[in-house]
Amino acid sequence: MSNVKKVLIVGGGIGGLATAIALQKAGIQTEIVEKQKEWNVYGVGIILQSNALRAIDALGLMEEFLAVGTTHSALHIRDSQGNMIFDAPIHPSGKFNMTGGIPRRDLHDILLRTALNHGTNIRMGTTVEVIESAANFVYTTFTDGTSGTYDLVIGADGVRSKVRNMVFGEIEPNFVGQAVWRYTLERPKDIENITMYYGQKAKAGIVPMTKDSAYVFIVTAEPGNPWKPEDQLHVLMREAFNEFGGLIAELSEQISNPKEVVYRPLETLIVEKPWYRDRVILIGDSAHATVPHLAQGAAIAIEDALVLAELLQTDAPLPDILNQFMERRFERCKFIVENSNKLVNWELLQLEGRLPRENNPNAIVAQSLMKMTEAI
Ligand SMILES: Cc1cc2nc3c(=O)[nH]c(=O)nc-3n(C[C@H](O)[C@H](O)[C@H](O)COP(=O)(O)OP(=O)(O)OC[C@H]3O[C@@H](n4cnc5c(N)ncnc54)[C@H](O)[C@@H]3O)c2cc1C
Numbered sequence: 001m002s003n004v005k006k007v008l009i010v011g012g013g014i015g016g017l018a019t020a021i022a023l024q025k026a027g028i029q030t031e032i033v034e035k036q037k038e039w040n041v042y043g044v045g046i047i048l049q050s051n052a053l054r055a056i057d058a059l060g061l062m063e064e065f066l067a068v069g070t071t072h073s074a075l076h077i078r079d080s081q082g083n084m085i086f087d088a089p090i091h092p093s094g095k096f097n098m099t100g101g102i103p104r105r106d107l108h109d110i111l112l113r114t115a116l117n118h119g120t121n122i123r124m125g126t127t128v129e130v131i132e133s134a135a136n137f138v139y140t141t142f143t144d145g146t147s148g149t150y151d152l153v154i155g156a157d158g159v160r161s162k163v164r165n166m167v168f169g170e171i172e173p174n175f176v177g178q179a180v181w182r183y184t185l186e187r188p189k190d191i192e193n194i195t196m197y198y199g200q201k202a203k204a205g206i207v208p209m210t211k212d213s214a215y216v217f218i219v220t221a222e223p224g225n226p227w228k229p230e231d232q233l234h235v236l237m238r239e240a241f242n243e244f245g246g247l248i249a250e251l252s253e254q255i256s257n258p259k260e261v262v263y264r265p266l267e268t269l270i271v272e273k274p275w276y277r278d279r280v281i282l283i284g285d286s287a288h289a290t291v292p293h294l295a296q297g298a299a300i301a302i303e304d305a306l307v308l309a310e311l312l313q314t315d316a317p318l319p320d321i322l323n324q325f326m327e328r329r330f331e332r333c334k335f336i337v338e339n340s341n342k343l344v345n346w347e348l349l350q351l352e353g354r355l356p357r358e359n360n361p362n363a364i365v366a367q368s369l370m371k372m373t374e375a376i
Helices: 014-025 050-058 062-068 104-117 162-168 230-240 246-252 297-312 318-351 361-371
Strands: 006-010 029-034 045-048 070-072 075-079 084-088 099-103 121-124 128-133 138-142 147-150 152-155 174-186 194-198 202-208 213-221 262-270 280-282
Touching (some): 006 147, 014 104, 014 297, 045 213, 045 297, 084 361, 099 104, 152 162, 174 230, 174 318, 213 230, 213 318, 262 318
Parallel strands (some): 006 152, 029 121, 075 194
Antiparallel strands (some): 045 099, 070 099, 128 138, 138 147, 174 213, 194 202, 202 213
16 A cells, blocks of 8 residues: 555546546545536537546446446448448457447536545635645645645646646647537437548537437637637537538537537647656646547546556555556557547648548547557
């Protein structure tokens, strides 16, 4: 058993809550500070690739996931008019030869409930103000006027991480030139699996999330990251589907409420290794934020949680543990960030008609997802 007995986790998102669960299960006391006063997880869903399902299972949450979410046994790739291009196999991770879909709010509820049941303490509307590592502990003060000492502080506070900026200096994410639009609707009959549609200007898709619901998405080029009027998001999202026909075009006609359109300019970031300084470490998007082209961001955040919790159960000195964490996580996460960025660049080149013939996006997706089936 390591000397780490008490851990502060900054940020109660997917990575922070997964870490709290894994550490509490290992007998390590955790406390989360979350800057939002109330949970405000946005609508629409999330894809859990087979390695994400494996990680959810390792947290002991497969039953909870299956009670709400849905699974897919194939990935269909079609052209803009719905003609089949090919069916991509799902590479199995352990016993999971499927992908999953679930509304983000439900995934968050499952993680939150489980973290609380395991005894984590969560303080809402609070963040860190000072972080000072001493030889045997970290001293922190908080915005609610309190202070504390911990054996380890974990920055799980997302792509605009305050912990990262306090401990590592300013490292900003990069806008990649694309954005994604998403909208929840009733699950169409006969849509069992994630179905993607490749147009000339955009890439769209349907993702089943539950028995009854799905979301449609479309990825568009947005040079210069233009501002979008919030009350027009539904009109703009529908317009983005102009070149599409068939089912996806029919579904896009249901996009009617601007408040339910989730529009996100896409950003990316990889912090150079190591992701720790003294007794402070970054995990999840604060260390490696990726665009969703491989749908791996949440997967690798949960994997970070599992690996860190596993290592913290050994009695090795903390620097060795953190080093081993980097050995197991850095290349894998960097691979995802870089291959996702490659897909963005190829899609932008394709838009300009300049994508070299030998660059095959489907091959890189398949290779990347195959790699993620390797043991963590
Ligand atoms: C458009 C889009 C689609 C995506 N789709 C998928 C997908 O289909 N599959 C997939 O696996 N991944 C997907 N991802 C990636 C995934 O959402 C992220 O990788 C994942 O949420 C990372 O978890 P996290 O806990 O590191 O960060 P977050 O989920 O961002 O959580 C960070 C938490 O920290 C809190 N916080 C922030 N600052 C502070 C602070 N100073 N103090 C305290 N708390 C703070 C936030 O309020 C939040 O609760 C997608 C990402 C995007 C942008």
